[in-house]
Amino acid sequence: MEKIYLDHAATTYVDKDVLTEMMPYFTEVFGNGSSQHFYGRDALKAIDEAREKVAKAIGCKSSEIYFTSGGSESDNMAIKGYALAHKDKGNHIITSVIEHPAVIQTCKKLEKYGFEVTYLKVDKEGFVSLKDIEDAITDKTILISIMTANNEIGTIEPIAQIGELAKKHGIAFHTDAVQAVGNIPIDVKAMNVDMLSLSAHKFYGPKGVGVLYKKNGLKIQRFLDGGEQERNLRASTLNTPGIVGCGAAIEKAVKDMEKNNEKIQAIRNHFVQRVINEIPHIYYNGAKDPSLRLAGNANFSFVGIEGEGILFHLDLAGVAVSSGSACSSGSLEPSYVLLSIGVPMEVAHGSIRFSFGKINTLEQADYVADVLVKTVEKLRAMSPIYDEMVSKNY
Numbered sequence: 443m444e445k446i447y448l449d450h451a452a453t454t455y456v457d458k459d460v461l462t463e464m465m466p467y468f469t470e471v472f473g474n475g476s477s478q479h480f481y482g483r484d485a486l487k488a489i490d491e492a493r494e495k496v497a498k499a500i501g502c503k504s505s506e507i508y509f510t511s512g513g514s515e516s517d518n519m520a521i522k523g524y525a526l527a528h529k530d531k532g533n534h535i536i537t538s539v540i541e542h543p544a545v546i547q548t549c550k551k552l553e554k555y556g557f558e559v560t561y562l563k564v565d566k567e568g569f570v571s572l573k574d575i576e577d578a579i580t581d582k583t584i585l586i587s588i589m590t591a592n593n594e595i596g597t598i599e600p601i602a603q604i605g606e607l608a609k610k611h612g613i614a615f616h617t618d619a620v621q622a623v624g625n626i627p628i629d630v631k632a633m634n635v636d637m638l639s640l641s642a643h644k645f646y647g648p649k650g651v652g653v654l655y656k657k658n659g660l661k662i663q664r665f666l667d668g669g670e671q672e673r674n675l676r677a678s679t680l681n682t683p684g685i686v687g688c689g690a691a692i693e694k695a696v697k698d699m700e701k702n703n704e705k706i707q708a709i710r711n712h713f714v715q716r717v718i719n720e721i722p723h724i725y726y727n728g729a730k731d732p733s734l735r736l737a738g739n740a741n742f743s744f745v746g747i748e749g750e751g752i753l754f755h756l757d758l759a760g761v762a763v764s765s766g767s768a769c770s771s772g773s774l775e776p777s778y779v780l781l782s783i784g785v786p787m788e789v790a791h792g793s794i795r796f797s798f799g800k801i802n803t804l805e806q807a808d809y810v811a812d813v814l815v816k817t818v819e820k821l822r823a824m825s826p827i828y829d830e831m832v833s834k835n836y
């Protein structure tokens with residue numbers, strides 16, 4: 443049975459060219475980038491080159507790039523680091539209800555330390571409103587953190603306008619761009635971004651490597667104490683192979699972005715059209731305008747059935763997707779992102795995220811659509827609530 447991977451928003455495989463570039467840094471060039479001898483210098487040279495590549499890909503200086511252990515660490519470092527360094531200026535932070543847990547839980551932690559956080563609502567397609575941001579700003583507001591693109595529904599936020607607003611009010615602006623980097627063009631200067639988080643494993647690089655972009659001159663408190671790595675802002679011996687992989691992956695992702703997106707978007711659109719045409723009583727979640735949505739993302743709710751049931755049948759048929767439910771304390775909670783765009787609780791339980799990537803083909807999309815149509819039919823025939831939900835116009 444052919445295996446079909448439609449969960450690229452969760453993680454991607456490492457591109458073969460990227461792996462080839464990484465390999466020597468596990469064995470021959472194994473030095474510690476901080477060492478004074480030639481082993482260290484060779485490692486440092488590779489790290490510096492990777493830093494240049496990341497900087498070039500997002501439009502900043504290499505001195506503004508800090509390597510971390512992933513997107514989650516970058517989000518923590520930016521938000522906690524900025525908040526704690528500027529707490530005498532104010533204690534108010536603005537973010538949104540649809541952020542990744544790495545941002546939401548970081549903000550929740552800061553609330554325990556006396557910060558006040560506004561979690562902005564979003565509209566039915568997942569967009570944050572500029573007016574809501576402006577209305578939320580007080581003289582205590584020090585930081586705004588809004589994601590560039592959402593991991594569940596693919597909605598791309600108006601980051602440049604939010605950045606402009608933040609700048610006008612003298613407030614720092616962080617964006618979690620983990621889903622966006624490699625998929626849409628990023629230019630931190632044009633976007634008026636002060637801090638940006640990204641993660642290599644979302645664009646065909648290795649897991650466990652992330653980046654925080656921090657504008658030069660912006661003060662944050664250091665978070666991981668120890669050695670003086672990363673201009674004395676983050677301790678720990680640098681992950682040379684991972685960093686080399688991050689640089690290689692971002693360079694390739696940016697170079698191939700247009701070509702990949704064109705292909706991925708065509709496959710995604712074909713799949714979405716088939717699902718909409720062939721399966722009744724569904725919700726297509728997220729931005730309707732494809733130019734404001736990540737090319738690979740499709741998210742549906744199927745009335746009257748459970749996402750886990752669909753996922754199980756697709757899994758048996760060799761198709762890997764995500765059900766968007768987070769298993770918490772033994773009970774399956776529907777996605778908070780879907781609830782916050784107004785999908786009713788009963789319907790949100792029946793949701794699946796399909797995230798296409800550069801290896802997927804049109805034939806695979808057709809196969810998945812075929813399996814999905816049959817699966818939904820079968821599950822609905824057994825569902826004790828489907829007919830009632832349909833009659834209630836869900």
Ligand SMILES: *Cc1c(COP(=O)(O)O)cnc(C)c1O
Binds near residue numbers: 512513514619644652
């Ligand atoms: C994957 C993801 C993260 C976390 O990145 P890790 O490298 O897995 O820690 C953060 N934010 C978003 C939007 C993500 O998609």
